[in-house]
Amino acid sequence: MPVTISVHNLKKCYHNVQAVNNLSFTVSKGEIVGILGPNGAGKSTTINILATVLKPDSGKVIIAGHDLQKEKMQIKRVIGIVPQDLAIYEEISAEKNVRFFASLYGVSEAHLSAQVQTALKSVGLYDRRKAKPKTFSGGMKRRLNIACAIAHQPDIIIMDEPTVGIDPQSRNHILETIVALQEKGATIIYSTHYMEEVEAIADRVLILNDGAVIASGTTQELCKGFENQITYSFQVDTTKFMKESILSQIIGVKEIAIKENTIQVVTDSKKNNLNEIISILISNGCNLQSMNSEKASLETVFLTLTGKKLRD
Numbered sequence: 001m002p003v004t005i006s007v008h009n010l011k012k013c014y015h016n017v018q019a020v021n022n023l024s025f026t027v028s029k030g031e032i033v034g035i036l037g038p039n040g041a042g043k044s045t046t047i048n049i050l051a052t053v054l055k056p057d058s059g060k061v062i063i064a065g066h067d068l069q070k071e072k073m074q075i076k077r078v079i080g081i082v083p084q085d086l087a088i089y090e091e092i093s094a095e096k097n098v099r100f101f102a103s104l105y106g107v108s109e110a111h112l113s114a115q116v117q118t119a120l121k122s123v124g125l126y127d128r129r130k131a132k133p134k135t136f137s138g139g140m141k142r143r144l145n146i147a148c149a150i151a152h153q154p155d156i157i158i159m160d161e162p163t164v165g166i167d168p169q170s171r172n173h174i175l176e177t178i179v180a181l182q183e184k185g186a187t188i189i190y191s192t193h194y195m196e197e198v199e200a201i202a203d204r205v206l207i208l209n210d211g212a213v214i215a216s217g218t219t220q221e222l223c224k225g226f227e228n229q230i231t232y233s234f235q236v237d238t239t240k241f242m243k244e245s246i247l248s249q250i251i252g253v254k255e256i257a258i259k260e261n262t263i264q265v266v267t268d269s270k271k272n273n274l275n276e277i278i279s280i281l282i283s284n285g286c287n288l289q290s291m292n293s294e295k296a297s298l299e300t301v302f303l304t305l306t307g308k309k310l311r312d
């Protein structure tokens with residue numbers, strides 16, 4: 001597929017904070033690319049630059065063949081932006097909200113009603129079109145925010161954390177909407193700090209930290225090398241008598257974290273050492289309350305690359 005977004009050596013500094021630092025990436029037509037990073041990684045700054053609302057200090061951005069520095073208006077016409085903060089009017093109906101944004105984007109009177117209807121249907125709000133957003137749940141408002149951004153049927157949709165602070169049902173609804181938009185031919189950039197979301201819908205992931213891409217690829221490519229890694233988390237009554245040095249002697253164990261009532265052990269799953277770990281915990285005064293195991297994920301990749309968690 002041809003490249004439709006190309007970002008090269010992008011930089012943006014706020015006072016003394018280097019928010020975006022030599023960022024480069026490309027997005028192919030029809031892809032869903034997830035931008036994953038913790039708070040402050042530079043996701044919103046990058047998205048606001050692509051959305052033409054923030055001027056970069058340097059670097060080159062080409063969107064749908066248009067140079068961001070010279071052809072802002074042409075870019076505005078082909079993109080739809082779902083901002084992190086809700087940009088809807090609480091006091092007018094959902095339908096009027098979508099209509100307003102669609103006409104701002106230049107949708108002609110002849111097509112307005114049909115496109116507004118399509119947008120409201122695709123986010124599952126058509127039945128509530130006459131209601132005012134002030135009567136909506138947080139998830140419904142987020143969905144309306146998306147409808148406002150897509151009613152002009154843009155080729156490229158850029159979303160900044162569209163699922164922040166909403167219930168799982170609305171989150172799933174939004175993820176399904178994004179996949180349906182891709183199926184209709186849209187290219188989508190999606191920023192989030194929920195790795196489960198990018199694992200679920202993104203064709204490719206860019207992991208951002210301190211304003212730069214530190215890794216990119218499909219989830220499978222990024223998790224390469226971690227296939228045999230498993231993390232066991234044990235809930236115990238006390239860890240008073242447990243020491244890292246005892247667990248670290250078990251073959252296959254890579255990392256250990258001991259807190260008040262939890263012990264986390266990262267290990268090579270091929271070494272089949274779970275029985276040994278459990279018997280050492282018990283013989284060192286830890287009565288097991290519960291345990292769970294987790295295979296390596298993008299969170300593991302991120303933690304390994306940066307030493308930081310995606311979310312606090």
Ligand SMILES: Nc1ncnc2c1ncn2[C@@H]1O[C@H](COP(=O)(O)OP(=O)(O)OP(=O)(O)O)[C@@H](O)[C@H]1O
Nearest residue numbers: 014017019037038039040041042043044045046193
């Ligand atoms: N208007 C601003 N003035 C000064 N510093 C800013 C401004 N906007 C962002 N920053 C700083 O730039 C860095 C990148 O912020 P940005 O909002 O782009 O990150 P983010 O990955 O979107 O974070 P979050 O997940 O919290 O939205 C952070 O250190 C932030 O504090």
